Amino acid sequence: MRLPEAIPTGRMAQAELGYGEIYLTITREIPDPVPIPCDKAGGLDIGIIHLGLVSDGQEAWAISGRGLRSVKQGRAKAQAHLKKTRSRTKPGSRRRKCLNRTQHRASKKMERVTRHVLHHAANQIVAFCLTYGITRLYARDLGTLHYKKRHRRSRRTNQDVGALEFGRLEQYLEYKLRRYGIQFIKISEAYTSQTCPQCGHLTKMAGRTYRCRESGYRAHRDGVGAVNILNKGMHGAIRPGLILAPERITYRRPVPLKGTLRRSPAESRHVAGGINGGESGGPLQGLTTRGRSHRGSPRISAL
Numbered sequence: 001m002r003l004p005e006a007i008p009t010g011r012m013a014q015a016e017l018g019y020g021e022i023y024l025t026i027t028r029e030i031p032d033p034v035p036i037p038c039d040k041a042g043g044l045d046i047g048i049i050h051l052g053l054v055s056d057g058q059e060a061w062a063i064s065g066r067g068l069r070s071v072k073q074g075r076a077k078a079q080a081h082l083k084k085t086r087s088r089t090k091p092g093s094r095r096r097k098c099l100n101r102t103q104h105r106a107s108k109k110m111e112r113v114t115r116h117v118l119h120h121a122a123n124q125i126v127a128f129c130l131t132y133g134i135t136r137l138y139a140r141d142l143g144t145l146h147y148k149k150r151h152r153r154s155r156r157t158n159q160d161v162g163a164l165e166f167g168r169l170e171q172y173l174e175y176k177l178r179r180y181g182i183q184f185i186k187i188s189e190a191y192t193s194q195t196c197p198q199c200g201h202l203t204k205m206a207g208r209t210y211r212c213r214e215s216g217y218r219a220h221r222d223g224v225g226a227v228n229i230l231n232k233g234m235h236g237a238i239r240p241g242l243i244l245a246p247e248r249i250t251y252r253r254p255v256p257l258k259g260t261l262r263r264s265p266a267e268s269r270h271v272a273g274g275i276n277g278g279e280s281g282g283p284l285q286g287l288t289t290r291g292r293s294h295r296g297s298p299r300i301s302a303l
């Protein structure tokens with residue numbers, strides 16, 4: 001294995017095996033630790049439509065997962081087409097070799113895009129915690145979500161951003177939060193998406209909006225998930241009436257808009273609980289620094 005000559009100095013935070021390559025995440029020590037003024041909790045709901053929805057019960061940021069999903073879907077289609085073309089070529093032929101290379105290159109690119117989106121999504125979640133002074137972030141234990149037997153999944157679901165991506169997002173979050181002394185606590189997700197934050201009644205949801213059959217409470221579904229996780233984390237169980245879903249949700253994209261990752265037109269019209277959280281994405285200032293663009297930054301190198 002050959003390492004690049006100009007490798008940044010610092011402590012290795014993570015090594016990841018990608019598609020035919022290894023990613024090294026290197027951190028540099030922060031000279032003076034960030035002081036923690038007080039103890040405050042937040043809840044994070046990791047999901048498909050929003051890669052993450054993070055809330056402290058008042059404010060909420062939704063980090064869109066649509067970009068990643070559409071890239072995946074487009075990629076699956078291209079892959080299928082390539083496979084078909086490949087099957088019509090002779091083994092060992094120049095055409096076959098060329099197609100193999102194309103496939104390999106496409107896989108590597110997909111892997112880079114996924115990794116990029118997940119890192120940025122994690123950075124946004126960290127930024128939320130820093131902005132609102134969260135020192136403990138509760139998230140659902142993904143182990144209980146994806147390995148339990150479910151009814152047969154549709155082809156569409158199988159292509160979606162899956163357990164693998166959620167697991168990686170969680171991994172990134174864990175070390176990124178640790179840098180700022182923020183605790184990342186996983187709790188069982190049981191009933192966190194079904195329980196009414198106001199009255200505690202259980203409703204199985206189908207759409208994007210939570211509607212309680214008992215009390216008539218209405219809110220954005222992911223907001224409900226996040227505050228229930230927060231409630232459960234803080235009190236050991238969901239105590240109805242204590243933390244309601246935030247009225248305003250700020251929508252953020254995990255990456256600045258460019259190239260393959262385009263925002264779907266539906267997203268900009270997305271409304272939570274009747275009140276629109278208008279802001280959308282853009283690169284974060286000061287909170288996230290990437291090694292390449294901020295070489296002199298003492299805080300974080302690499303992603």
Ligand SMILES: [Zn+2]
Pocket residue numbers: 196197198199200201212213214215216217
């Ligand atoms: Zn209710």
